[in-house]
Amino acid sequence: MQIPDTPLYDVIIAGAGPVGLFLACELRMTGCSVLILEKAQHPHSPLKSLPFGLRGLSVPTIESFDRRGLLEPLKARAASREKPASHWMQQQRRAGGHFAGIQFFHDQIDATQWPYRLPGPIGSVAADMESIEAVLAIRAETLGAEIRRGWSVEAFSQSIDRVTVDTAGETVHGRWLVGCDGGRSSVRKAAGIGFAGTDPEFTGYSVQVELADAALLQPGRHYTPSGMYTYAAPGTIAMVDFDGGAAHRSELKREHVKAVLRRISGIDLTVTALQLATTWTDRACQATNYRAGRVLLAGDAAHIHSPLGGQGLNLGLGDAVNLGWKLAATIRGEAPAGLLDSYSTERHPVGAQILDWSRAQVGLMRPGRSSRALEAIVRDLIDTRDGATYFAARVWGVSLRYDLGGGHPLVGRSAPDFELADGTRLSELLRTGKGLLLDFGAQPSFQALASRWRGRIDYVASEIRDRLGLIALLVRPDGIVAWASEQAADTEEASRTAARWFGGPNAG
Template sequence: MIYDVLIAGGGPVGLFLACELRLAGLSVLVLEQAEDPRSPLKRLPFGMRGLSAPTIEAFYRRGLLDELTAPKPAKDSAPSAAHWMHQSRRPGGHFAGIQFFHDNIDTSKWPYRLPSPAGTSMMVEMESLETVLAARAEAMGVEIRRGFGVEEFDQSDEDVTVRAGGETFRGSWLVGCDGGRSTVRKAGGFEFVGTDPEFTGYSAEIEMADPDKLRPGRHYTATGMYTYTPPGTITMVDFDGGAFHRTQPITLEHVQKVLRRISVTDATLTALKLATTWTDRAYQATAYRKGRILLAGDAAHIHSPLGGQGLNLGLGDAMNLGWKLAATIRGEAPDGLLDTYSSERHPIGAQVLDWSRAQVGLMRPSRSSRALEAIIRDLIDTRDGAAYFAERVWGVSLRYDLGGSHPLVGRSAPDFELVDGRRLGDLLRAGRGLLLDFDACAPFEALASRWADRITYVASDAKDRRGLSALFTRPDGVVAWAGETAPNPEDVARAASQWFGEPGKEPASV
């Protein structure tokens, strides 16, 4: 059998991409190296991840949000509360550990954001997220092979042949979603460039003989940084150039030595229950496509986990790539559509890598970094400062350069609530383009009918239309065109041609 798409990697990015491709009716095989997707590192406390606005909106628009927010069965033991939960103000996020607070954010700076089931941020456990995505993928008909890590592959002008788990598989396309040490990226010869690590980070679950010797919360010292959440969760940053990461076993003695040096205490550990290391190495593929091979998620870009941007960045790749690759395979794509995946997502990846590097600069154990930290603390505690950091951390400011003069073009569409109770998010579940016509303009309906197999047309007023007369979005919910008074249908036709090709057009060359 020749699959439409082979996906290397069965983590959240690979699974979400598989769902997007199946939504378009493609045959998809996911090849995952691990036989068992479960891991203690995917559960509390280390498995907790923050989802940003674009990710939450993507899950909402595909009908996944309710599953992710459904009440979970009680655990045998409740996780320890994060140190910020003991504060009187509600944190909205942080930059290098410096928090900004909800009550300080001026949301009037975002005039096109409307109340929606999809908020600006939420927490999710990695294991729960993967479970929901895997269940959705399998229900949609995605084939998942666990214990089948990609070993090597060959590509021709027509297809890709992959060897994994001692077997051979063929697909029209191969997407590497196989993590920071991606076999697909390495075997595909992708150039991977960036900056080397400055530190080794530690996340550990420990038991202590004298827990009172560590103060809860995040602390910068003359030798590094540590965060302590009672009764026994520790995160540390040791500026050793990343020398310890994956070079030696993580022992109790070593963790205690590093903790004592960084915390400047003589704290004694009595047990090391779980530990992992990480670094701030920040690298990015110079291109996300070579022939019939594509990269997404950590296979395309790696950076430190500071600020929790990595998962969101990868899921954004999947949402952007899925419909474009599907249109290409189905022969419906206009020329160059697949190239926009890299041209849109590569700059976003580069921004996130620099955001991560900036946080590292603020964390260095130096007087200049502490002085800079004091300035950032003052700025982040202002209304404008809190709004700026919220925009970046929550992803509210994300915008693709699609041209067009309206400020909504290139941004995520507002979740308009129609007078009949339907919402824009619900109208995007089929993964099609959407022409939302608030004034029921007859030429718009005729225009949309030309792309009836790819575009949903809805004529209905909204309870709050924010001054718009009509709105046209891509399948990923990104606004391709927005009109206010007396819009010209030909403008919409040009936008439809740009993203969906001409009706009856011959398949584009890939």
């Protein structure tokens, strides 16, 4: 393959998965030129389709998609896909999620414990990976991102003002390089960024099989003296075998899968056909830093863990929405000192917390009496109203808060989706990719403040249906509240906050 010319792109992204595509959308929305290099020739994979490709989107992900006008297209596309019958859906009560297979339910959750969330649907939206990638790819290309499939980052070098990337025998140039190329990231390795964590304790299997005696298996998740398995009729099975990860990435044949299934389930089952199979582990590692010079990491390139609870995709998409506006502001020369470094400062603790959440579930799943005793205690806790609310807040991402300083408890949290007097929602106001100063009192001083950052901050003055006691708030482009006030405060604090996140004010 030949590239006709080698322009200097603002950003080269390695990896056209959901994280790389979402990051490309964020960058193109602000006018940055983007080249995505994807190793795979084609985006299609049976593991991205149902049933294995099914993913639950957390509240922060749902909000991010809604704020960019992507949620409805995704829901429409996902709704057109035939979903497999799941044992979770056969229950009378509506499951809200689980911790190591221990379910919590919507009717147990006390949303009044989240005082800065407006009433409305809270939970997750389910979509298959193929639909998620397709919607993001369409948006990225519509915005003008260039996607080259069959291209991988083989090596790169960086100078004071650019990164030179060798790929498929050609060389491309960018001001920045972002590795969104998975857990075995070549970008991370070439950048010399450490990847520290814990080794695997088990091999996980996701298989689709034909069984001669499927009636012997009960649907649902089951702990056994040898491990754990989950069964959904007629032949979708997930298994966890505590073998230290020995069988991960090995060639999976029918006899091997049958042997593992028999050992884990304790049932003399016959696998007549192996239709689809993949393995995974609970290895949990995190990049020591998300940046090395002009190279940044996001998604699985920055952190890996077991897929228990479906946190990985959401964690990576959170990286993309946090990084996008900061990198764009840096490219435009508008970023205040330290803005780009705040990406790692904010997202690294979030990743570390998710890794520990994953490790805690593994501890509960280990075979043995101690783990079963601990499981019984957690079941009792999760069956209480406070317990279910705590687990929902963690699993759904409602508890996410960055340490941004500031006295108001809403600072660092996702902005409530306020409804203006004309019916416009806050999420719609964020579709420009700019910051937002929302003034509930139409105070001239706030309008004057916003005008000093015109082009970077939009100003909206309106009555609000439920203002939660607030009179004004400043929201970052990623939807995070940077400043909030419950009284007619002077504008000095708001001005300092605007300068912290949006750089110096416009001249004049």
